[in-house]
Amino acid sequence: xxxxxxxxxxxxxxxxxxxxxxxxxxxxxxxxxxxxxxxxxxxxxxxxxxxxxxxxxxxxxxxxxxxxxxxxxxxxxxxxxxxxxxxxxxxxxxxxxxxxxxxxxxxxxxxxxxxxxxxxxxxxxxxxxxxxxxxxxxxxxxxxxxxxxxxxxxxxxxxxxxxxxxxxxxxxxxxxxxxxxxxxxxxxxxxxxxxxxxxxxxxxxxxxxxxxxxxxxxxxxxxxxxxxxxxxxxxxxxxxxxxxxxxxxxxxxxxxxxxxxxxxxxxxxxxxxxxxxxxxxxxxxxxxxxxxxxxxxxxxxxxxxxxxxxxxxxxxxxxxxxxxxxxxxxxxxxxxxxxxxxxxxxxxxxxxxxxxxxxxxxxxxxxxxxxxxxxxxxxxxxxxxxxxxxxxxxxxxxxxxxxxxxxxxxxxxxxxxxxxxxxxxxxxxxxxxxxxxxxxxxxxxxxxxxxxxxxxxxxxxxxxxxxxxxxxxxxxxx
Ligand SMILES: Cc1cc2nc3c(=O)[nH]c(=O)nc-3n(C[C@H](O)[C@H](O)[C@H](O)COP(=O)(O)OP(=O)(O)OC[C@H]3O[C@@H](n4cnc5c(N)ncnc54)[C@H](O)[C@@H]3O)c2cc1C
Numbered sequence: 001x002x003x004x005x006x007x008x009x010x011x012x013x014x015x016x017x018x019x020x021x022x023x024x025x026x027x028x029x030x031x032x033x034x035x036x037x038x039x040x041x042x043x044x045x046x047x048x049x050x051x052x053x054x055x056x057x058x059x060x061x062x063x064x065x066x067x068x069x070x071x072x073x074x075x076x077x078x079x080x081x082x083x084x085x086x087x088x089x090x091x092x093x094x095x096x097x098x099x100x101x102x103x104x105x106x107x108x109x110x111x112x113x114x115x116x117x118x119x120x121x122x123x124x125x126x127x128x129x130x131x132x133x134x135x136x137x138x139x140x141x142x143x144x145x146x147x148x149x150x151x152x153x154x155x156x157x158x159x160x161x162x163x164x165x166x167x168x169x170x171x172x173x174x175x176x177x178x179x180x181x182x183x184x185x186x187x188x189x190x191x192x193x194x195x196x197x198x199x200x201x202x203x204x205x206x207x208x209x210x211x212x213x214x215x216x217x218x219x220x221x222x223x224x225x226x227x228x229x230x231x232x233x234x235x236x237x238x239x240x241x242x243x244x245x246x247x248x249x250x251x252x253x254x255x256x257x258x259x260x261x262x263x264x265x266x267x268x269x270x271x272x273x274x275x276x277x278x279x280x281x282x283x284x285x286x287x288x289x290x291x292x293x294x295x296x297x298x299x300x301x302x303x304x305x306x307x308x309x310x311x312x313x314x315x316x317x318x319x320x321x322x323x324x325x326x327x328x329x330x331x332x333x334x335x336x337x338x339x340x341x342x343x344x345x346x347x348x349x350x351x352x353x354x355x356x357x358x359x360x361x362x363x364x365x366x367x368x369x370x371x372x373x374x375x376x377x378x379x380x381x382x383x384x385x386x387x388x389x390x391x392x393x394x395x396x397x398x399x400x401x402x403x404x405x406x407x408x409x410x411x412x413x414x415x416x417x418x419x420x421x422x423x424x425x426x427x428x429x430x431x432x433x434x435x436x437x438x439x440x441x442x443x444x445x446x447x448x449x450x451x452x453x454x455x456x457x458x459x460x461x462x463x464x465x466x467x468x469x470x471x472x473x474x475x476x477x478x
Pocket of ligand 1: 043044080081082083084086087089090091102144145146149154155156157158159160161163210211216217336337425461
């Protein structure tokens with residue numbers, strides 16, 4: 001994976017930039033010692049690492065504005081960072097950049113139950129947003145598996161999803177407004193305490209813009225009443241493709257569970273060894289969760305079970321208590337960590353039409369055999385959001401490159417069947433060079449024009465999302 005050559009003129013004035021930053025930030029918020037900047041050298045895509053020139057940790061919108069104004073005047077690249085859990089390298093630094101971390105911006109600013117919203121600073125973690133309102137019977141719906149750690153800032157950057165987004169939508173469907181600081185330090189308010197603002201849908205442009213258009217410091221989020229109850233059912237199959245066909249049939253039947261999660265044998269066995277959730281010996285399993293009143297739950301489960309039975313499951317386990325429900329989810333929630341215990345892995349993220357699941361699962365198996373690398377599948381099947389996990393050995397020369405090549409082939413397959421390069425993890429550096437597989441040159445150019453408007457000097461996270469060849473002239477002009 002290639003990154004731009006660091007700007008020597010910027011590196012040369014590091015001390016001058018530190019000096020200026022110290023005029024607007026307290027000493028402890030400016031990190032310049034290489035032994036400390038190293039803490040920011042990567043995000044959760046740990047295959048790629050690069051220490052930033054500096055890292056800063058402002059505490060409010062005004063400080064963010066001051067930092068960006070200085071960087072704008074000095075022509076210093078900035079990479080915004082939430083909690084650094086991106087799996088696409090979205091928060092990966094360049095050697096000449098300032099990492100702008102929002103970890104200290106973590107207050108709840110307002111809760112408004114009458115209008116079902118909460119306003120938070122953007123560094124607040126996803127789970128603690130629900131935590132702030134759960135005693136009053138509310139929750140924030142988007143639930144990435146990383147929700148204990150990831151920040152609302154990164155969720156907005158990547159338009160993140162999660163297991164329960166099948167019913168509630170992803171971040172963009174639950175975001176009402178943002179306070180954002182532009183690269184020149186200007187503070188703008190986009191959206192507000194209401195759905196859908198007049199004029200262009202700028203909030204839609206911001207959400208998923210991967211830290212390239214501005215730095216979000218505050219967010220107004222939609223919160224929902226907690227459902228009366230929720231209940232999962234575990235359905236195991238002796239073939240991946242049959243599980244895929246079952247998902248397609250559930251969606252086709254018009255039933256809308258809150259979640260349909262898929263795990264294949266590798267993921268079932270690995271998380272079972274790790275979490276001891278009592279999963280069956282099977283090739284594939286689905287966790288389908290429905291919610292509502294007792295009657296609604298029974299009605300939905302009846303339909304889902306009837307559909308599943310047509311596919312001859314090897315096991316169908318209904319939950320009879322909260323403990324059993326928690327156990328059904330335990331293995332799924334532990335899957336990424338469990339795989340990480342047995343091997344280095346790269347987690348892909350592509351989206352396909354649900355009806356293509358059986359075909360794509362078979363092709364992923366074949367591609368794995370072709371490249372000689374093991375691949376596990378654990379993903380949000382209901383909305384066709386695939387997460388193939390390619391296992392490789394980071395210490396074995398050539399393995400990472402083989403893994404990257406294999407990942408590219410799988411993501412191209414997603415595009416070929418009518419899907420998309422990313423579902424919820426974003427493009428970052430991971431899929432940057434595949435963008436021409438999804439878009440033609442005119443499409444890319446149109447997207448670059450949008451960035452031109454927000455960040456004319458191309459200083460914000462400019463080495464991401466778009467192939468470097470497409471952005472070279474713009475980046476070098478800054
Ligand atoms: C174990 C594990 C499980 C995961 N499961 C899921 C999942 O189920 N669903 C899912 O969607 N993702 C998942 N992820 C990926 C990741 O957690 C999400 O992409 C998350 O939203 C990143 O949040 P973050 O705060 O860590 O952001 P970071 O990694 O710090 O940054 C992500 C992007 O947002 C930009 N950004 C950060 N802060 C700002 C800001 N203030 N303003 C503007 N842009 C900003 C960054 O520049 C970067 O491009 C998972 C990751 C891990 C490690």
